[in-house]
């Protein structure tokens with residue numbers, strides 16, 4: 001659907017198609033609101049496709065005494081694991097303990113006991129030095145004492161955004177990508193009356209009438225509403241990751257360690273058939289509207305960490321297949337050390353414009369409920385808003401539909417493995433039944449050595465608002481991040497699969513491929529190989 005095809009009056013307009021906006025949209029539609037979400041670029045193009053993909057309580061926040069933040073995040077983790085199996089999956093962490101480096105065994109034990117307590121069950125255990133070496137023989141042995149293991153969870157961040165948006169659209173909401181909000185209009189008393197939007201693909205503009213706007217634009221939030229507190233502004237902090245093929249080290253858990261240069265938490269984790277190494281925290285000075293990218297300095301910092309913790313592997317940037325950087329929406333009071341800045345979210349309300357920013361991917365629903373709560377007085381009165389009374393997760397929010405409430409989950413597909421079924425239901429919700437019914441067994445084969453399936457390419461082309469090849473390669477089916485050269489070798493096959501659904505002629509396909517490969521080379525390739 002395009003901007004000019006939409007109705008022009010809405011109960012609520014949501015600006016920003018990252019996880020926060022998608023969470024607000026999903027809740028709003030389920031409350032019965034006539035809601036529209038507008039995203040300037042592609043859904044999840046901002047930070048929400050560039051995170052470390054962890055659904056976690058944030059063990060490090062305990063050290064800073066942020067018990068409430070950790071508690072609500074741990075609760076959200078448990079809720080997300082139940083609601084979206086196959087999309088949000090349990091993930092084991094291993095943290096080696098050294099005599100001369102990083103946190104001590106006793107401090108880790110205290111932290112993890114509190115973490116388990118907040119989760120309501122024991123989720124950690126200690127391992128001897130020998131057990132640690134059995135798990136990861138290449139781990140640094142000098143002064144290794146033992147290790148601790150604990151459980152958190154992992155998600156495909158961009159797919160979580162898409163799942164929330166797709167479910168919201170199936171329930172009657174409207175979501176448009178490549179539609180930028182260019183202005184907010186107010187009446188004589190200063191109340192929000194309408195927004196102006198620009199379809200960036202066609203150049204069309206439209207005015208949408210509304211009394212309530214939720215500004216969920218993350219690091220961009222101050223474009224619509226400057227922070228009401230003096231000297232309390234968004235500080236864009238870049239975080240970067242390097243991506244390696246799984247063949248360098250077949251990891252089945254996260255290795256979490258203190259970086260040797262500055263003792264910041266660092267990690268390498270398995271994801272979708274590759275290993276990801278992260279992350280950095282540096283001030284982002286570049287234009288926020290341009291794709292962020294990993295600098296060579298960040299890359300060498302990350303490689304230093306990897307060589308320290310896995311000295312036996314001799315990994316260098318030459319082994320890296322891709323890189324990705326994202327911008328944390330951090331509210332900074334007085335430019336503290338980057339890692340000490342608060343991860344908590346804020347909600348500002350101004351006569352119908354509610355701004356919500358900060359926070360984490362894990363706690364998106366808490367941000368959504370807090371924002372809707374602040375917008376309540378501008379929304380129609382008859383709505384089911386009881387559960388909005390909860391603030392910051394103090395009471396358990398109304399649950400989403402869990403898979404066992406979905407009868408389609410029980411359909412029998414004898415040739416499809418349980419893993420694939422779960423993956424499809426987690427990512428595509430109600431649409432998974434259609435995917436399973438309408439495709440032959442061959443379509444369910446994986447793309448190269450990744451966990452992505454060929455069937456996901458045709459599904460995305462058919463149903464998921466693809467405007468550019470990069471939408472497909474980087475955010476719907478994320479093979480541009482784990483295949484060599486951004487998956488260049490597969491582009492002809494992808495063209496063949498997508499052709500019936502995308503109505504791009506020969507020339508458009510040729511252009512899309514060139515634009516995508518140039519974009520990948522400039523912003524997502526290993527930082528030492530850029531042209």
Ligand SMILES: Cc1cc2nc3c(=O)[nH]c(=O)nc-3n(C[C@H](O)[C@H](O)[C@H](O)COP(=O)(O)OP(=O)(O)OC[C@H]3O[C@@H](n4cnc5c(N)ncnc54)[C@H](O)[C@@H]3O)c2cc1C
Pocket residue numbers: 015016017018019020021038039040041042043044045046047048049050051052053054055056179180181182216217218219220237238239240279325326327328329357358359360361362363
């Ligand atoms: C390196 C890194 C690692 C992280 N790891 C984790 C993790 O492991 N776990 C976790 O829980 N959290 C993590 N986070 C934090 C988490 O990713 C963010 O808090 C979250 O993604 C922010 O989502 P958002 O929707 O608020 O912002 P975004 O995802 O940035 O979305 C905002 C959107 O608004 C759009 N927009 C801007 N202006 C306009 C306009 N005028 N009109 C329409 N749209 C507009 C942008 O294009 C953008 O897509 C990480 C963050 C970073 C940077």
